[in-house]
Amino acid sequence: MSVRNLILLLGDQLDPAISSLAGADPASDHILLIEADEEGRYVPHHPQKIVFILSAMRHFAENLSSRGFSVDYIRLDDPANTGSLDGELARARARLAPERILLTEPGEWRLLERFRQRQDDWPELELCPDTRFFCSSERFARWAEGRKQLRMEYFYREMRRESGLLMTAEGQPEGGSWNYDEDNRKPLPTGHAVPDQPHFPADAITQAVCALVATRFTDHYGALDGFDYPVTHAEAEQLWQCFRRQALAQFGDFQDAMAVDQRWLFHARIAAALNIGLLDPRRVCLDVQADWQAGLIPLNAAEGFIRQILGWREYVRGIYWLMMPDYAERNTFGNQRALPEFYWTGQTRMRCMQQAIGQTLEHAYAHHIQRLMVTGNFALLAGIEPKQICDWYLAVYMDAFDWVELPNTLGMVMHADGGFLGSKPYCASGQYIKRMSNYCSGCSYKVGEQTGARACPFNALYWHFIMRHRDQLSGNPRMGLVYRNLQRMPEAKQQALWDWGEHLLVRLDAGEAL
Known part of the structure; x- marks a missing residue:
């Protein structure tokens, strides 16, 4: 069977609507997912972070297979695994001889540059734009052009206008103010009840990944026992809905609060799920707006939460792609002290x-x-x-x-x-x-x-x-x-x-x- 498209999905691209999957045909396309040892080691990633990504990848691969796709899944402990993404892509390319190789642009500069260089040798490799964000890097660059200061507040207001989130029909911010941060700086009162969090017992896939990580990343800091994160779209949705019901109304008031032995407080802990594609940021923001419109949550909670995603999350991504790679080397104060043990x-x-x-x-x-x-x-x-x-x-x-x-x-x-x-x-x-x-x-x-x-x-x-x-x-x-x-x-x-x-x-x- 000839392969039309070989579609490489990275560990933070587990979204069925990712651009590289647009128009994918189970009859003629192959999907490739790779567990690469070097991706767990270029910094000593927390063992639970490695488990989270690998387990989510394996669950997503099963989902794709159930939809009829041919999925080439390279496991970490495969004896032939070269340990690198481009090494495994080269092996798959040689084996399948696809007409095209499709990859949504990686979210890290080091990987984007690596695959751009591979395009010199692999002319069939096409990089697709990552459309999961409200603002493309090109759109952000247009906004930044000619500005002396790139303040998040002004970018956020533009994103509010473009998206229509928390905006009146007259084009004004709901409630008359763009930002309710002054209302969102309360410490947690003594004895104030905090919501329970849903739990996600490890299934057979996650258990196998935990065992693998425990043997291969023994030198990494961080506990592996007690892993309790959503690794599927359904579990991420469960976490999100639980937050909406139990914590969102008080998120605004207590988003800056800290308390002894209180890990989550009124936070959603969905950032990891958003960042790898288990949740859609647009739909999350629309849910929050709907809850405010229904009178279920106050405006300061709705605006504070939407600002974190529509404002800050989009803004820092724009800064990253605008300023890299030189940005990573900046050190204005000339700091040289080692990180304490x-x-x-x-x-x-x-x-x-x-x-x-x-x-x-x-x-x-x-x-x-x-x-x-x-x-x-x-x-x-x-x-x-x-x-x-x-x-x-x-x-x-x-x-x-x-x-x-x-x-x-x-x-x-x-x-x-x-x-x-x-x-x-x-x-x-x-x-x-x-x-x-x-x-x-x-x-x-x-x-x-x-x-x-x-x-x-x-x-x-x-x-x-x-x-x-x-x-x-x-x-x-x-x-x-x-x-x-x-x-x-x-x-x-x-x-x-x-x-x-x-x-x-x-x-x-x-x-x-x-």
Whole structure:
């Protein structure tokens, strides 16, 4: 049988409506899915992340087979597996001699460049645009052209107008405001009930993948026991509907809240499913709008959730494709400090870091404020080399793919792009963590103290960061109040904060866990 199209599907392209499958004919097309060892190792991906992707791939392959497609599935433990995507594609090409090879553009620069280079030798290889997003990279580039600042808020407003989401018939934002972020910064009240999460028991496919990962990735950080993520479209839909019923109404109020031993709170934890194609972002946003129109959820919850997908998710992808590959090398502050070992172990006396890192290692998950204002904030204040913290985020989080992780970490967390993505560094002392969580209660350190052995390390490191980058940041309008407060601070106190910050950084350089 001659093969018309050989369609390669990557592990984050498990969407039956993906562009490479458009018009696919079971009678004449073959589909290829590859478990490639190097894709699990270019950073030490969390074992649960590897299980999630491989199990979802195997389930999707079964679905395609049930629809009559010929599916060539290359397993990780296949003795002939070359370990690389292009190596396995070359083997399939030689075996099947297809008229065309179709591949939806990969979501990572390294893979897109690799397959673009292969087109020189394989003229039949065609790269299809990824149409799963509201905004194509070309559309984003047109929006960015000629702008001095590429602020997400203005991009988001344009996406609202184009999509019609939460817009009146007169072209105005529902409720009269574009953004209800001021209403979405509440800490979780003591004793406030949080919703239960659905569970997804491992079936035979997932169990087999777990056993395989347990034997092949023994040197990777993170627990494998307790894997509990949706790996099919039906399970992802179950997770989404549960969130709509139980948590969406309070998502807006508590999206920035943090609490001891509360992993999920009012978050949907659907980002990983969205990023590999188990859920459709357009339909998710329409569901949220429908819930608001039906009076089931308040406007601040609907707008806050839609902004995360229609606004932020689309924006960071646009930044990624606009700025790569040079973007990945940016390091505005010249940071060179190594990532502390406790990021991989969770062994630190800082309770907020214990909580955020501990649940990351246990579940490959932390929500955006834990990432930005706890683990990310510490990395920024401590002057960690951007590439090291970016690689850590890419490795440990279930939903981390380069297009979404790199701008979030390098730009938003580390401000290493010099303010291209964020107008100011997102830095804070321990007081922010105290305000938004109950982590400080019972911590070995005292958030009310700034220097000395009992003082919260975030406090002195915050002021040390502000002082050491005075020349770069004091002219930033959004940092003016901070530097006026510093100027009013007695010199003796400034010196004490600097000296204690230096002491903490020396300890980090010596490999000590704070």
